[in-house]
Amino acid sequence: MSSSELLQFLISGLQNGAVYALVGLGFTLVYASTGIINFAQGEFFMLGGMLAVAGVRMGLPLPLSILAAVLLSAGVGVAMERFALRPRRDSGALVLIIITIGASMVLKSLARHIFGPNEMALPAFTPGPPVLLLGAAIDRQVLWIWGLTIVAVVGLTLLYTKTKLGRAMRASSLSHDAARLMGIDTAGVVMISFGLAAALGALGGAAVAPLTQTAFDVGARAGLKGFAAAILGGLGNPIAAVVGGLVLGVLESLSVAFISSTYKDAISLVLLLAVLFLRPQGLLGKSGREKV
Amino acid sequence: MTLLAARGLSKRFGGLVAVDDVSFDVYEGTIKALIGPNGAGKSTLFNLLTGFDRPDVGEVLFADTSIVGLQPHRVVRAGMARTFQNTQMFGEMTVTENVLVGMHTRLRTGFAAGALRLPPTRAVERDAIARANHLLRLVGADAFGDAPGADVPHGVRRLVEIARALASAPKLLLLDEPAAGLNNTETVALAASLRRIQADGTTILIVEHDMGLVMEISDEIIVLDRGRKIAEGSPRLIQKDAAVIEAYLGEVIVDA
Amino acid sequence: MRSRLAGTLVPAVGVILVLAMPFMTTDRYLFKVLTFVGLNLIVVAGLALLFGYAGQISLGHAAFFGIGAYTAGYLTGEAAVPWLVATLVAALLAALVGFVLSLPMLRLKGHYLAMATLGFSEIMTVLFIEARGITGGNDGLRGIPYPSLGSFKIDTPSGVYLLVWITAIVVLVLAANLVRTRPGRALRALHGAELGAQACGIDTGRLRVQVFALSAGLAGLAGALYASAVGFISPTTFSLEFSVLLVAMVVLGGTGSVTGPVVACVLLTLLPYVDALVPGLPREVVSFLQDWEADIAGIVMILVLLFAPGGVAGLLRRSPRVGEAE
Numbered sequence: 001m002s003s004s005e006l007l008q009f010l011i012s013g014l015q016n017g018a019v020y021a022l023v024g025l026g027f028t029l030v031y032a033s034t035g036i037i038n039f040a041q042g043e044f045f046m047l048g049g050m051l052a053v054a055g056v057r058m059g060l061p062l063p064l065s066i067l068a069a070v071l072l073s074a075g076v077g078v079a080m081e082r083f084a085l086r087p088r089r090d091s092g093a094l095v096l097i098i099i100t101i102g103a104s105m106v107l108k109s110l111a112r113h114i115f116g117p118n119e120m121a122l123p124a125f126t127p128g129p130p131v132l133l134l135g136a137a138i139d140r141q142v143l144w145i146w147g148l149t150i151v152a153v154v155g156l157t158l159l160y161t162k163t164k165l166g167r168a169m170r171a172s173s174l175s176h177d178a179a180r181l182m183g184i185d186t187a188g189v190v191m192i193s194f195g196l197a198a199a200l201g202a203l204g205g206a207a208v209a210p211l212t213q214t215a216f217d218v219g220a221r222a223g224l225k226g227f228a229a230a231i232l233g234g235l236g237n238p239i240a241a242v243v244g245g246l247v248l249g250v251l252e253s254l255s256v257a258f259i260s261s262t263y264k265d266a267i268s269l270v271l272l273l274a275v276l277f278l279r280p281q282g283l284l285g286k287s288g289r290e291k292v
Numbered sequence: 293m294t295l296l297a298a299r300g301l302s303k304r305f306g307g308l309v310a311v312d313d314v315s316f317d318v319y320e321g322t323i324k325a326l327i328g329p330n331g332a333g334k335s336t337l338f339n340l341l342t343g344f345d346r347p348d349v350g351e352v353l354f355a356d357t358s359i360v361g362l363q364p365h366r367v368v369r370a371g372m373a374r375t376f377q378n379t380q381m382f383g384e385m386t387v388t389e390n391v392l393v394g395m396h397t398r399l400r401t402g403f404a405a406g407a408l409r410l411p412p413t414r415a416v417e418r419d420a421i422a423r424a425n426h427l428l429r430l431v432g433a434d435a436f437g438d439a440p441g442a443d444v445p446h447g448v449r450r451l452v453e454i455a456r457a458l459a460s461a462p463k464l465l466l467l468d469e470p471a472a473g474l475n476n477t478e479t480v481a482l483a484a485s486l487r488r489i490q491a492d493g494t495t496i497l498i499v500e501h502d503m504g505l506v507m508e509i510s511d512e513i514i515v516l517d518r519g520r521k522i523a524e525g526s527p528r529l530i531q532k533d534a535a536v537i538e539a540y541l542g543e544v545i546v547d548a
Numbered sequence: 549m550r551s552r553l554a555g556t557l558v559p560a561v562g563v564i565l566v567l568a569m570p571f572m573t574t575d576r577y578l579f580k581v582l583t584f585v586g587l588n589l590i591v592v593a594g595l596a597l598l599f600g601y602a603g604q605i606s607l608g609h610a611a612f613f614g615i616g617a618y619t620a621g622y623l624t625g626e627a628a629v630p631w632l633v634a635t636l637v638a639a640l641l642a643a644l645v646g647f648v649l650s651l652p653m654l655r656l657k658g659h660y661l662a663m664a665t666l667g668f669s670e671i672m673t674v675l676f677i678e679a680r681g682i683t684g685g686n687d688g689l690r691g692i693p694y695p696s697l698g699s700f701k702i703d704t705p706s707g708v709y710l711l712v713w714i715t716a717i718v719v720l721v722l723a724a725n726l727v728r729t730r731p732g733r734a735l736r737a738l739h740g741a742e743l744g745a746q747a748c749g750i751d752t753g754r755l756r757v758q759v760f761a762l763s764a765g766l767a768g769l770a771g772a773l774y775a776s777a778v779g780f781i782s783p784t785t786f787s788l789e790f791s792v793l794l795v796a797m798v799v800l801g802g803t804g805s806v807t808g809p810v811v812a813c814v815l816l817t818l819l820p821y822v823d824a825l826v827p828g829l830p831r832e833v834v835s836f837l838q839d840w841e842a843d844i845a846g847i848v849m850i851l852v853l854l855f856a857p858g859g860v861a862g863l864l865r866r867s868p869r870v871g872e873a874e
Binding site for chain 1: 603605607652653655656657658659660662663664666667668670671674675678788789792795796799839840842843845846847849850853854857
């Protein structure tokens, strides 16, 4: 394999990896503020792509469609937290897991009713020939994906470190009770994390839709990959989720290059299981940090 | 004869030494009490003895065999059964069923036999239920047999846990604050039950704050303070021990 | 409390009704629909033990169902293995896969366990599609022979129906027995308070593995029966939706019960096929129910957890449940 071919695989790995990172960030945000895994996270990825396509078909300009898709998805995320999860906030993990699973089933099925069962494509954000780099071609859309991921990560970091809300989020991720004692509105923090998580997933879904097409049933696998990204890095740390996503994307891409493209999805899922089984605290997490 | 021997047990959590080089013996057929102020390391010590936690250093010998590193269910099979300070009842099962679970190591019914539930299995079940009822009577909780575990008062839960622990027919019974939540009459009844259990040949190690009960029933007392053993001996001796009195800092230890 | 009489009478009448069905009707569509109900009952019996009693969630039971179906389909078709042998091998293989998978899963709880079974399910979906030599890829396997014992062939809808339902009834009776004896009590204890269970001498790790393998084996058995009953299998059947639907049946039925999930399984399975029971039903109603099956199941599941965590079983007991899933 020539070095430019290898570079091409690396680029496609980093492209998928950035999308996994966005979905994975959503898992991390919700986990940090509530300690639960949102099994509907992948559906926001699906919603982002589908709503953006729907917006374009309704005649909205592309940027506006994407913005509307992200905001609407965030709204769905907030509504889900408020009406389906908060009433059972004090129930055990099992109850909350199943509620998010039920929500994911409903969202996916509703999407099929509203948008139909077919695959749909979103126009490229900036059409044009690929950019050449050391003999490898980079689709312009890939640059968008990377750009948006960087913006999201920088934005989240600023939010976490520079704003009052961010401090409240960090405080309540450490201890709900302590945060409440400090006068932090933990319920509000939880709601905002669900909204942000949904928005990040939707952004990923919209950004990758011009490249891969989208459909009502893409959520489950995107969710699994995003979760794999989050767990690979070690749940609870945003930077780790990004690193996890990129590592996962590149590994997946290299497995296509060197092993088989047929089993690409299976390979990353086996990787997920291996990490879950062997290092549930993630590759970057401290060993024995938490009991799972 | 020594039934249980702790030798140099230590356990630290982070920077905190919870149990510090503790050694003692429990003699067969006796009741030994483990006392000390809150945070003295009594519950940690219990966990080290019963396999729920592993000591950093030290040895636990039960009937002359080392049981350090055994999982809790193996410790039960070896002949030690315990109760919990924060009761671990099976809330959705009736009190009688709770005690039946305690017979897990005594019964043999496997998945296949349980699913078929042929007459021999049914006979075993009938005997088990009769024995469970007997144990509930012994601890004085028989009035609650059909109540779901989640619905019985906290004091009664402790009694049910004693019956459940006894259901494995242990040689050594470890009780973690069995009298907490009981009123005076109930505590007197508990003392009588414990004596009967002792008379039936079961050795008892008990953690308890109710000094009246401790002084009345124990043959020997060991006192822990900040993880260390500060005294050991008969109730009479312990009541006069200066170090013990200082550890309790004026807490009334003799109210009987 | 239900009376002892009702506890024996209702199931007995149900069994008689089930067995008398072939003498009361010859409606092929009805038998086909009821066969699906019976197959789902076999899976739900195992899931009720795993999830409803032992409190362990699995989003991978459609995959075990698929393992059973493909194994039986391949063995009876391509390899011409006798039906009974193929069916038993299929169930055992599913149980074995469940056993192997559950060993590393012992370290996981709650979210992580659910996610691991979901990952497993997706891996199996990829395999079902890509391992074309055995599974026929997206086209699936066709012409799978009907069940047969020696020269006796069960090739009528009512015959297949009886075979499936007799199996389901046996499985349900065994499951109901199990929860009333030592191993079943241990399962319930595991769910109730794990420390307490260990203190009772229960090897909780071993028990987890056992119940996971058992429920995987039952799903495999149902899958094997499905393959020979329908004669055609393809990957879409063994999807995540089916796994979630199965979980929804146990949730709707109520944890810690066998009866509740049975009722819920019958209701949810019949939902898209009500026209088999009510022949005069307008076409629009039927197609609406078929179209919206997943939405209805998902919404019902959420509503049950929000407002009636005891499920059907809780309503039957007529008393609010104090404790619930975990």
